[in-house]
Amino acid sequence: MNNKFDNNIKNKIHGAEMPVSDGLWASIESQIPIKKERPKYWMFLLLTAFATPFLLYTLKSNSETTAESTSQYSNVIDLETVAKATTTASIARNSDYTKNSIPSEFLTNNQISKTASTNISVGRQERIEKEATATRLTKKRLQREGIQKEIQRNGDNANTKRATNSNNTFNSNNKETLSESGKPLSNLNFRSNPSETNLSNWNTELTELPFKSKKKLKFISNPFNKESTARNKNNLKLIEKSRIYQKVSAIKAIPQLSKNEGFSSIIVQSDNRINAAEKKMVRATKVAAGCPSFLRFRSGVYVFSDIKISLLQQKLEAKTSEQVAIIASRNKTEEELMSTSYTFGIGKVWNSGFIFESGINFDNILTKFLVSEGGTTVIEIDTFLLPGGGMQIVQDTFNIVGEGIKNKFNQINIPVRIGYDLPITEKISLAAKAGVLINLASSNNGKIMTEEGTYRYSSAERSLSLFKTNLGLSYTGGMDINMQVSSKIAGYAGIHCNYYPSNFGLSTYGIKQTYLKYGLTAGLRYSI
């Protein structure tokens, strides 16, 4: 009778519902702790990989801007001052030119006579070369004739010393004038060998260039613009002939010398013309010679070999709602393992910094299947506190054990990567690369849980392969620090990230499987 009564009551109130207050959810929500997101290390690595070059560039830009602003009134040559000084000197020299004649000893030199009658029809480059040749001859003659002593008598000891020691350089009135107002133009440190330059000098020297406009200075400070400049054939020629500029300086020294000796007529160009050529070359050679591409002595073809050690993230997504349960089951019974891959191949880095690499990559994805053959029982404990401090323990049984078998998904693929190599110093550069992995072949074996709560073999031999064995694409990216250990060999180390999309899974299997590998790279490359 009691059972009947109980059942009546139970049936009567079965499924009873009561409305709740509107604000109740808000109170509950405020008490639910915010779940800590699992840190996505691969995102951090990718972010670092792509942010670092921009950071470096930004830092460089800032340092240039700072240097420019601080040096605006100290180091940058004031063109007006140059022009003023040049004009003064020019008037004096031109007046000398009108009242002096060219000594016969110089007229005997055919090149000098041609240069002295310089006209516009002669190309500027050719003219400068001729002038330089003339200068060299003149210098020798002047030295031979003891003009050196006269210079010393005039108190220009330092410049005279330079004139004595250098094969190319003399001093000039212009240099002396500029020394009073700032840094002498001719003191800028030109190099005949661009590979000796480095970025820090490059930046320092840029601020010494006679660019008054911040905007323009910033524009030419951009490494990419510099590369454009440097790749320009005309600029390359100018760089090769940068020493000519020093000879031009020597020519400018001649008026002073000749004036002292009464040889003013030896002037072969007007100051304006010399200064115009000078300024153009200063700009071109300074910008181009300091370009990163000229630091890239590693440019060319190379072979490489590297090993990657990666952490793995497996992501399973149900294609249909019926597959949701099996995902939980698989997640519970599979554990991602550390994976490795080995790559060798051939690559090329261009002067521009562009990189192309390809080769063969042996790749694998490893997970551990935790279910044992014997069905060992593990108890999952759910506890609830009871009145008076007691606990209610709920036990669920799973066939999970600590020991399991490895699920292996092996791939052989062709990596095709492109990237950019940014020199940091003469021996160290930073390279960012990204590309695809073209899958040639793959195999897999292992076990997975099924919807029925049993496990099955997933090897291709048993016709239960979870993965395609045909072509597929994965994506790869990373960033390395390269260090040149010898002229031929460079070592590199960095970070990488590979993404294997779900198209590797068989279309008949109800779960999308995507994988992400991220970790460290170490390798060697040999220039050929």
Add this chain to the structure above:
Amino acid sequence: MSPLSLNNSTERQLISLCKEGDRVACKQLFDMYSGKMMALCYRFARDRNEAEDILQEGFVRVFTKLHLYGEKGSFEAWMKRVIINTAIKYREKNIKKHSYSEIDEVHVFDPTPDIIQELSKEEIMNVIQELPDGYRTVFNLFVIEGYSHKDIGQMLKIGESTSRSQLVKARNLLKKKLINEIKLAG
């Protein structure tokens, strides 16, 4: 959103999302079960306010302990278990002494099923609500939730025999109250 409109897989997807901390999913899960769980809490509580307090604590516990749900059995059953434990804990915390004291034996005749059917859900629930705390708890656990006296004894830290006697007395008192209710209604 009515629970009927959601199939089992959708519920599991919601649970998965809740486990990942998705607040919208939590809200949907709350909307699905809050009515039922409120009725459950109300049966264990003294009044509506207390029921809402228990419901609030219960749902917070559900969401914080969701990772312990193994997705093996029914989620609703698991949630009920959590809410009931919360209700018991709440009563333990807020009421210093359980009313498991003996009361005079009540002799009543059994109301026929037809008479019970004449009463609405709300009326029956209100009558259950009027039972003393101890009686009500044992009656709810045994009759409505289907726990055994052994389980009830463990949960409430009372002896099995106490649970049995409380149930008998609760049942008799409820019958008496139901008859009164019917008389009033008639």
